Amino acid sequence: MFAYHASSANVYGMSGLREQKKAATRTALSWAAVRLTVERGFSAVKVEDIAAAVGVSPRTYNNYFSSKAEAIAFRHLERSLRLAAEVRDGPPDEPLWEAITRASLRQLEPGPEVEHMPPQQPDEWPAGRQAMWAEPALQAELLRANKIAEKELAAAIADRTGRDPEFDLYSRLVAASVMAANNVALELSVEAGQTEPMESLLPRALRMVATGLPTP
Amino acid sequence: MFAYHASSANVYGMSGLREQKKAATRTALSWAAVRLTVERGFSAVKVEDIAAAVGVSPRTYNNYFSSKAEAIAFRHLERSLRLAAEVRDGPPDEPLWEAITRASLRQLEPGPEVEHMPPQQPDEWPAGRQAMWAEPALQAELLRANKIAEKELAAAIADRTGRDPEFDLYSRLVAASVMAANNVALELSVEAGQTEPMESLLPRALRMVATGLPTP
DNA sequence: CTCGGAACTTGCGTGGTACGCATGTTTGCG
DNA sequence: CGCAAACATGCGTACCACGCAAGTTCCGAG
Numbered sequence: 001m002f003a004y005h006a007s008s009a010n011v012y013g014m015s016g017l018r019e020q021k022k023a024a025t026r027t028a029l030s031w032a033a034v035r036l037t038v039e040r041g042f043s044a045v046k047v048e049d050i051a052a053a054v055g056v057s058p059r060t061y062n063n064y065f066s067s068k069a070e071a072i073a074f075r076h077l078e079r080s081l082r083l084a085a086e087v088r089d090g091p092p093d094e095p096l097w098e099a100i101t102r103a104s105l106r107q108l109e110p111g112p113e114v115e116h117m118p119p120q121q122p123d124e125w126p127a128g129r130q131a132m133w134a135e136p137a138l139q140a141e142l143l144r145a146n147k148i149a150e151k152e153l154a155a156a157i158a159d160r161t162g163r164d165p166e167f168d169l170y171s172r173l174v175a176a177s178v179m180a181a182n183n184v185a186l187e188l189s190v191e192a193g194q195t196e197p198m199e200s201l202l203p204r205a206l207r208m209v210a211t212g213l214p215t216p
Numbered sequence: 217m218f219a220y221h222a223s224s225a226n227v228y229g230m231s232g233l234r235e236q237k238k239a240a241t242r243t244a245l246s247w248a249a250v251r252l253t254v255e256r257g258f259s260a261v262k263v264e265d266i267a268a269a270v271g272v273s274p275r276t277y278n279n280y281f282s283s284k285a286e287a288i289a290f291r292h293l294e295r296s297l298r299l300a301a302e303v304r305d306g307p308p309d310e311p312l313w314e315a316i317t318r319a320s321l322r323q324l325e326p327g328p329e330v331e332h333m334p335p336q337q338p339d340e341w342p343a344g345r346q347a348m349w350a351e352p353a354l355q356a357e358l359l360r361a362n363k364i365a366e367k368e369l370a371a372a373i374a375d376r377t378g379r380d381p382e383f384d385l386y387s388r389l390v391a392a393s394v395m396a397a398n399n400v401a402l403e404l405s406v407e408a409g410q411t412e413p414m415e416s417l418l419p420r421a422l423r424m425v426a427t428g429l430p431t432p
Numbered sequence: 433c434t435c436g437g438a439a440c441t442t443g444c445g446t447g448g449t450a451c452g453c454a455t456g457t458t459t460g461c462g
Numbered sequence: 463c464g465c466a467a468a469c470a471t472g473c474g475t476a477c478c479a480c481g482c483a484a485g486t487t488c489c490g491a492g
Contacts, residue, residue, distance in 0.1 A: 018439070018488060047478070057442050062479060069356075096431045139363070140285075140356035147359060161432065169404060173421060174429050176396035184388045194383065205389060212428030213390050215312040216377065234459055234468075263449070273471050278450060 026064050028054045030074040037072055038128035042135045069141035076142050080149030083107050088156035096160060097210045100178055101203050108198055130190070150179045181205040242280050244270045246290040253288055254344035258351045285357035292358050296365030299323050304372035312376060313426050316394055317419050323398070324414055346406070366395045397421040
């Protein structure tokens with residue numbers, strides 16, 4: 001919880017050398033956690049391994065993340081928070097749903113950390129990735145990351161439309177529905193047998209929730 | 217994970233005396249976990265306490281639930297699964313969104329287990345309840361329960377509308393949006409300062425996601 | 433430049449959790 | 463009635479989260 005808040009602060013303002021180092025360590029830990037989990041499986045990865053892979057003590061690991069799942073979900077959280085930030089910082093005259101669609105599509109682009117991409121067996125990556133998502137403890141933490149981002153998104157939407165972010169039903173419903181559309185599109189595209197690319201599936205889903213879901 | 221699946225089986229078919237006892241024990245454990253957590257706070261409750269309150273060994277507790285959070289979230293899961301079941305088992309000629317609204321409102325009614333209601337200090341209950349929901353580990357597990365129910369709901373909707381529950385975008389979007397509306401309405405009503413009762417807030421939210429969310 | 437305090441890292445110790453395994457007990461069914 | 467499967471339990475193990483105190487690094491004021 002603390003780690004989450006501290007991190008979101010780092011995403012925006014990291015002035016000193018100290019904070020840059022902290023952000024780098026947190027990112028490295030999260031990335032190592034993901035990589036090792038995909039390679040070996042969740043329960044086969046010890047906290048000690050993750051810490052060792054980054055070169056810090058296990059105790060330090062727990063200063064950044066309060067659980068194994070949180071470390072893995074951190075990258076997902078950052079991506080989701082970028083969506084909210086994109087909506088907030090986009091051109092103010094842009095129609096709301098255009099901003100949302102643009103921001104959602106932006107999430108698909110790989111972040112700036114993929115340069116460290118070290119999958120030694122890229123062909124084994126998808127299977128491990130799928131196994132990772134199937135882990136209950138992971139699912140729970142990823143959903144929590146989504147909800148944190150949803151709260152930010154609701155605030156951004158309330159800002160844009162000049163509403164009280166605290167008590168407004170519309171902002172919250174839009175935020176929740178947008179996250180839902182994103183998740184549904186992602187799940188569908190991950191599952192085998194789906195041919196439609198995210199670039200068209202995601203806007204389609206967003207248009208559906210925006211215009212309504214009458215019984216067909 | 218196993219506990220969740222076994223339980224959903226019990227909700228529907230529990231024929232033998234054996235299965236009834238199992239269901240009773242699981243419900244008792246879950247209820248004890250909730251009660252103790254509300255009274256004392258999450259981290260102040262040991263697994264040992266929950267097991268002792270029900271009269272089983274700590275080891276048996278872990279045969280039913282694989283974590284403290286899972287036990288607490290179990291009641292929430294059951295309620296959410298009832299929503300999906302209501303939609304599935306409602307009159308087939310009922311319009312989809314009417315069925316959804318009816319099923320959602322049905323969730324608000326207290327389940328059949330409230331007869332065991334033992335809050336000794338009912339005035340302290342709301343505060344403890346709110347503290348419980350604020351616990352990160354709990355949030356994560358509750359969200360996972362929601363997602364499990366969402367999957368069931370999507371299947372029920374696909375059934376009703378004669379679609380393939382596996383690859384259909386519409387069913388999943390409706391299910392996800394309905395859960396989102398339920399959650400948003402619940403959150404708003406729980407937070408202080410909200411005067412509108414759930415009985416009108418929830419249908420309003422559902423109508424909004426059903427008919428669309430254009431920029432106001 | 434340098435020095436003092438704040439922030440960060442680390443090792444140690446503690447309490448708690450999850451679960452495999454083996455054993456005794458209960459239940460359902462032929 | 464009696465057996466096989468399911469279940470409860472105790473024990474032991476590995477792991478994890480975190481408080482505390484000591485050492486180390488960084489930043490900025492003087």
